[in-house]
Amino acid sequence: MSTLQIDFGESKSHIVGIDLGTTNSLVSVMDLTGPRILSGIVPSVVSVLPSGEIIAGAEARERLITDSASAVYSVKRLMGRGLADIQDELKLFPFHIAPGSESVLQLQIGDKILTPPEISAHILRKLKLDAEEVLGGPVDQAVITVPAYFNDAQRQATKDAGRIAGLEVLRLVNEPTAAALAYGLDKRNQGLIAVYDFGGGTFDISILRLHDGIFEVLATNGDTHLGGDDIDNLLLKIALEDIQSEWNEDISGKPEAVQLLRRAVILAKEALSFAPAATIDLTYGDKTYQRQINVELFNKLIEPIIDRTLAPCRGCIQDAGVTPEQIDEVVMVGGSTRIPLVRSAVEKLFKKRPHTELNPDEVVALGAAVQAGVLSGDVTDALLLDVTPLSLGIETMGGLVSKLIHRNSTIPASETELFTNGVDGQTNVLIHVVQGERELVKDCRSLARFDLKGIPPMPAGMARVQVRFLIDANGILSVTAKDLRAGTEQTIEVKPSYGLNDDQVEAMILESYANAEEDLKERQVREARVEADAVMGATNKAREDASYLTLTDEDRAGIDRAMAELQVVYHGDDHLLIRAKIEGVDIATQSLAEAIMNSAIGKALEGTHIDAQ
């Protein structure tokens, strides 16, 4: 087993781990027994109700079918991106881009206009509330996982989402690295492992060296727009074409029908991981569509998608400076690794059978909890040494990129560069920071442009401004500049080329606080009522029991009174009062519960928990 020492000395507030996935999200925590998932899987779907209330999770997912325009899914694909670079996405996903999205991307959902970080924040807030409920206390700090191949803007957007949700994001951890942490804690803590993470919308491959609790990432690679979603879209397209010819009707313009079909396609896809054939089954109005797909056809269809994961794998192996034979284990993460063809492709490439015994949906969240334990000081022996997935460079003459920090450099990483004035008396220098592997600026991702101002006028080539680029442990860039002649230092605000600036995030935080208080209160009342319903239902049922007649008049009157009092407060909006009256019913029904338990037929009523509250 593990050599990790876990020390839960003093009681501290919990730091949760969050896997904010394209399709599903999870929240977890580290406790004495290790990392554990808190509450269930939350579908990464957000919906705006007619009342204006915004909900996230399973309830929101249902609304994709009933009122598509009021719900949004797979928003992770839009995080940290601009209108220009999501054109492919728009062809495949029903995102409704709001007007005025040229500078900051915004989606129209129902009658609200929201940015991708705000939408993600609603998922995060749902997870936060779920965690608070299970843990019985406030949760305001989190470790959130991101695809390893996420660039600076995508990471920044994720961090913004956390802030908007009222969470201090203590660390962004790369998903495959988090998986390795959970795996290493559980199964093996020496050697070379590769993590193949094929999720709903992103693909990552990372190779790590594990050594006495140190998890050193040697290299990472991936594609932030490749996942199970792409397989769904492929099947969806075929089914839509079929339907057009069978029904003589194009349903692609009917969002609810498309969502129903999408769900049918996903069911068939999932079934094909276990069965030799599956049926895409759609009933829409009075029409039905059925199409059987066997594994052979399915494999043929998805092969090009799986092939797209192999080139990053080869690149990663090469960058790590290892051979497939040297890798001790391959760990599979993400729902798409359930597909047999994915498993066999990985086995062929790495020349060994991949590990599939961990739950691929949960392992990333579990790893996030371990990292939360590292940050809280509860886990003392594990340490992650991660890398930056993409090279960082600046634009030089002729639109070329000069690389400052190379990909797969261990983070935190820094580099300084000296700038001077090109012409006499020039007092500013324009710096363009890019991320990517290509040699031309136009082929890289623009991260930020900033103007280095305040250089005292002097002859060309005489100014000496030292600019320092620092990538922190989250993989996020910051820049400082120092005028070596004047000795003055300034922190440059790295304005993301796409994304939100600080003021915008602050405004969203304020707005969300105002709503959050309302939301929380409403939710508490709703929950108290659900509990009251359960207690009143159970009591009414118990009153029909023969044992009821064995009670004293006083006991029966007590029950009637307590029930009446609960009825009175039930429709009020004070959840504490409702809970107090629930307790009153609990106390009043104690003798009834005992009588039932003691009677012969009591067994049949076990589990109604009249006395368990």
Place this chain on the structure above:
Amino acid sequence: MKLYEALGLEPALALHMEEVKKHFYERSRQWHPDKFSRASAAEQDLALEMTAVLNDAYRTLRDPVSRAEYFLKERGIELSKDAPAELLEEVFELNMALEELRDGDASVRAQLEQSAAKFRSMQMVSDTELASLFIHHDAAPGPAKLDQIRAALNRRRYVSNLVRDVEKELHVHSAN
């Protein structure tokens, strides 16, 4: 020398990889920002600073070539970008062959592949040569030995650039 200091190592050209790695892991455990998440802002900044330099040190010093380049630079010795005289003729022929390949003459491929293989083996010879020069230097340092190392490094760098260029061209033109 800042990078050696960061790893807690005495400046030397010949280093044992296991030793470098051990120091890196120890210091990472000590200074990584993860260990300071509940510390003051000033301590967090220090941790970030220390780890950034530590990572830079490990990256630079674990590789013999970048280590030697750093070592020389700290001693005020710059590498030259010129072709080593003894390779001039070879490079001239190579460039001719590359030119022909670009013009679509595939018959020079075999010759180029041969050159690439030859340069690769020269690279390996350079590596061994460097390793032995490192040991000699550390035993009795002196400017003459640094000069030898500089010459070997120049040659090594030049040859590895040639290998890279040839491989790139061969790759590009096989793709077409």
